Amino acid sequence: MEQRQQRKLDHIRHALALADGPQTNGFEDVRLVPQALSGVDMNAIDLGCAFLGKRLRLPLLINAITGGTAQVTGINAALGRVARQAGVALAVGSQAAAIRDASLWPTYRVARQANPDGVLIANVNPNVAVADALRAIEAIEADGLQVHVNVAQELNMTEGDRDFHRWLDNIAAIVKASPVPVIVKEVGCGISAEVTARLLDAGVRYIDTGGAGGTNFVAIEQQRRQVPAVQTAQDAQTPSLLPADQAALMAWGLPTAVSLAEVLYAVRRFRREARSSTAVGQQEHLPAPGDDVHVIASGGVRGGFEVAKALVMGASLVAVAGEVLRYLLTPQGDWHESGEQAALDYLDRLQRGCATAMTMVGSGDIASLQRCPYVLTGATQAWLSQRGMN
Amino acid sequence: MEQRQQRKLDHIRHALALADGPQTNGFEDVRLVPQALSGVDMNAIDLGCAFLGKRLRLPLLINAITGGTAQVTGINAALGRVARQAGVALAVGSQAAAIRDASLWPTYRVARQANPDGVLIANVNPNVAVADALRAIEAIEADGLQVHVNVAQELNMTEGDRDFHRWLDNIAAIVKASPVPVIVKEVGCGISAEVTARLLDAGVRYIDTGGAGGTNFVAIEQQRRQVPAVQTAQDAQTPSLLPADQAALMAWGLPTAVSLAEVLYAVRRFRREARSSTAVGQQEHLPAPGDDVHVIASGGVRGGFEVAKALVMGASLVAVAGEVLRYLLTPQGDWHESGEQAALDYLDRLQRGCATAMTMVGSGDIASLQRCPYVLTGATQAWLSQRGMN
């Protein structure tokens, strides 16, 4: 098996085996304000929303997980069926493998076959050539294209990238060429306000926080190095980091709630600037209106209360990856008979949790939820206050 | 036994069995300022006050607990005698059962018989028809009417309500029709500033915080579902919430001290607005003057220091439910010989605790207590500061 293909299976296996942390997703610091009169009929709550030109029944995305090797084709097909039945969006895993080896496209395409009318999103890394990005979209008739940025993960892979200086320019080029919207996402370390500003300037209009508190790729890669399935000569040579640095790296990243607040802060600034420059008539080279920016909250989301909190803070959508896998597969990462139903039940309970929270804060739909008061506490509040973003 | 009647007994049994929490009532964050000179004669301390047109010896209400089934009639009679002897107010439990089945009125009426001249309060849910609310008042010659709002509890009962959109209008209608003042109360999740504003606009002039930190109905209903006395078909079908959401629900609610501060904040705003609109002469459709608003602090109150703290913060009255039960009944919820005396002793020690605190902050009566300085700390201070209410 090729190293890259083995990695896919390793990631799944280790993601399932690892406990979360050391950081939390920060949503415990985001407090909703109980509204004792409610005013809502819970059974009438509408969580439907538009996303990438289609309707979702839930403001939810099953985030990029897999593809690129025969063993995971079944997973992508299953995720496609789950997404269709639950009415949520789905992203396939990194399509880099198929870009290298065209025989692997079907391992992604099954997701589209299982869900012909749903929202399906392609996924590439930020080193990919523009033409290859377009092929990734085409291959699954994607409604959008995710570009994942994952510096910490790369630095923790023996075989990972070390040179990131072309990423932003390449993303800008992809945005220009892409027939569908481009979503830039982290994979567990979060997007900061500064990065958001640069992405917006580069024309990106969809940002997925991919914050810390859930799947931790630093931990996963460390596990992989300790129990490597394919031993490489490089492994032995890699001088490991000092214990203090290793610990710092494990805890690296903006918790999802912090990242979400940072991204939204930068988006609000961007919108203000967009409006004020419109005001003075410089219509021409204007970016697309700021109101078209969409923020996806992800990283360690597990329950419906967290979904509600993310929406209250201003997210348009919430994404989950690791937690869906835990319902779909066995703890060892193997296929299991009723996994698909379990994943569907999971999404159903997630919806119920979100609706419960909405009822208790008196919001019958997403728009009303986004006007709800909330309170920031603890480390999240302290961080944002020090950053001047509260 | 009817489901609703069995529920009464279940509630009592589980309320006694459950430990408090996970939240505290927040009064540990409210710090009194020792006044070493005192200036008070503790034996001359007067805790008497007016409530609903009558005199109380203590600013205390034994809050709504029970009624509606033969087995609890003795409890209501005992509470009536205790309230009379201690000179405190008493609310009966929800009278919905008797509204459905008129044979049950006597299970509430015993409280009035035991305490003909005391302050007795009727209790209904916010779905009740106006006419039924009036019957509930009449049935016990009530001095006031409690309407309990309990969204979290309902959502945790398989048989509970899911539709809350009519509550506020119905409360407004009851207020208009009621010959006695209407008290809106939560049952353990607290009233926020926003809800207070709406209630005041709807004409409500008595608000009982019913905050978190004491009896936790989410926990109680969960216990009931795990050990259901009456197994229903519904039980099995109910898709339970995700673990993360279940935990969020258990810790839902504003701690009593927080809720008290929120309610008082909204009341002060309301009073200011009432005054300023009077100033410009719009006398006619004015709500009753803001100074007639009364705030009752309840939820997890156990001792006299907490009573003193609630009064210092601005409450007019304090209410206890669960703690009285713990003295009146055995830990298993059974009748016990000297329970009535134990409950009386409890109230006596509560008074003594309050008087001790008053002596140490140099206040001889409630009016003086309400001018005492106090300090907010910890999570309560942080919350209120984030809410802009400090």
Next chain:
Amino acid sequence: MEQRQQRKLDHIRHALALADGPQTNGFEDVRLVPQALSGVDMNAIDLGCAFLGKRLRLPLLINAITGGTAQVTGINAALGRVARQAGVALAVGSQAAAIRDASLWPTYRVARQANPDGVLIANVNPNVAVADALRAIEAIEADGLQVHVNVAQELNMTEGDRDFHRWLDNIAAIVKASPVPVIVKEVGCGISAEVTARLLDAGVRYIDTGGAGGTNFVAIEQQRRQVPAVQTAQDAQTPSLLPADQAALMAWGLPTAVSLAEVLYAVRRFRREARSSTAVGQQEHLPAPGDDVHVIASGGVRGGFEVAKALVMGASLVAVAGEVLRYLLTPQGDWHESGEQAALDYLDRLQRGCATAMTMVGSGDIASLQRCPYVLTGATQAWLSQRGMN
């Protein structure tokens, strides 16, 4: 033995047996700023200061402990010798016993005999008749008179006072009549800013914080009630407080550092007002100039770093009671051969600790120490910030 006399021995025994707390003295929140260049010759450090018209070698007072029964006469004599040799001030314990029974004056007078030229301070309660206060002074040729206020202690003694309404007036009368300065002191619950303002208005110019964190009389009296040496009929009748209130009472009181900051805050305000009223020429009914106010920091002081911190904050003197006893007597409260030397050694090490701290913050004398920067942190900082006193 009379109840009051037995109490003296009980207090000593229990004070020695009890661990500190539950509160700390708060000095852990007061942080000195290391000054790496020092600039000080530690061996030349001068801790001498004036107090009550005499010179002390250390800014230290051995606070009121005992007297009034034959068994403790030896303690007062020993303390007198220790104070003389160490060059510190000494206060005798409450002289109420001798006021009632003139045969007991010698149990206090031994302290003066042992230390004819030192600073010796009389001690009475605030109920004492003016004439009796004068006798207490005379009896030991006192340089000053302490009036102790101890509401929490009284309320915890079955035989204690309950009526405190005359205290302030009586203190004012004593101040007027006394030929020596009057010191008002708490005994472990601290003096607040409000109390300070009243005492200053009543003409008091010496205030001893007596804050929480050391000897805890609520705990002592509780121990005494549990293991009463003299069983009284009252004991059985006393309805004890509720557990929640008992816990609140145990933790009652301003920690010493907090109380010190509160007292100094009120003193600074008083000085400003004194000055500004002088400015507009209302010379006549002016209180003695504010600069003559002296603040003594006490309550749980154990080491020399705490002494330094109190002086940095603005105290003129520091007092210790419980800790001196621990060196003078055996843990059981019995006499012990080398106790006097141990107490002297203790004071020597206290001085050394203070001088060490002074060297490290670069202060060679008390005046320079009082200009040192310091940092408030933790609960002490939070309290003072909420009180608007930082």
Next chain:
Amino acid sequence: MEQRQQRKLDHIRHALALADGPQTNGFEDVRLVPQALSGVDMNAIDLGCAFLGKRLRLPLLINAITGGTAQVTGINAALGRVARQAGVALAVGSQAAAIRDASLWPTYRVARQANPDGVLIANVNPNVAVADALRAIEAIEADGLQVHVNVAQELNMTEGDRDFHRWLDNIAAIVKASPVPVIVKEVGCGISAEVTARLLDAGVRYIDTGGAGGTNFVAIEQQRRQVPAVQTAQDAQTPSLLPADQAALMAWGLPTAVSLAEVLYAVRRFRREARSSTAVGQQEHLPAPGDDVHVIASGGVRGGFEVAKALVMGASLVAVAGEVLRYLLTPQGDWHESGEQAALDYLDRLQRGCATAMTMVGSGDIASLQRCPYVLTGATQAWLSQRGMN
């Protein structure tokens, strides 16, 4: 063996044996802001910088450790070789021994012999005569001269200094006479803003924080007193401090991150004043331009993330002492075969850790790193905010 020589070995042995603490270096409170796009080619990261007129490959100094006795000559030679190979600066230990006994100069000179072209720094105490300081420089052809201030350590040595009143003047005299720049350094208790201001006024332009969190000389000296290698008559006589004071002393000192912020705060003020006084033309008696001030962060630094944090905060260089020893020697302080290689590997991993952090915050060189945003949290933030330095 002379007492001073034995002390050298004791210090090494105890430094290796002691765990860090009780304070941390504070860098856990300094949070970098992840920049998900990076923009950096990690392999091209340049950590080179100028220091004392020469080039370093890393902004790192192996801080003053030893010399002055034959047994440690090998250590100085080894450190010299390590410094040369790694391209970092090196300071020898205190040269006081050689100043007293000229036969000991070679124990320091080996470091220069091992590293003829590198940055080597002499080290003296602040009591040393100016002429002796110059001899110390000459003896190793030093590029700079460290003067260590270590009040807490001296006070904890039975044989230590007690008189520090001449230090500042002597440092000023040394600065005037020295042909090379003078670095004033603490050895584990940190430099405050006030001390920084005085040093800048005295003409010092290099300050090394030497903060708390790493090697703790109070703890080391205490260990030495408990297990003294050379028993002296003085040992028995030394009256030890009270337990409370001993604990305060153990935790004395500004954590490195706090000290770094304090020093930099004072440096910024100094620069502002320097500029504004230039503006009005008082060119003559001006101190060297403020921009020539260099701040070295040291005390408990272990990993590369800490190096990066120190640089982000504004340090020019970072120094390590204790941690290098742990790689160079056995845990018992003995020579070990591969120690030199281990120390080199350590520096390599430190560089890698720093480069990893730089990549993840998107900085390719030190200048860019120093413009990175960072967030202060916890006790460090609270301290600086109370000091008005945030």
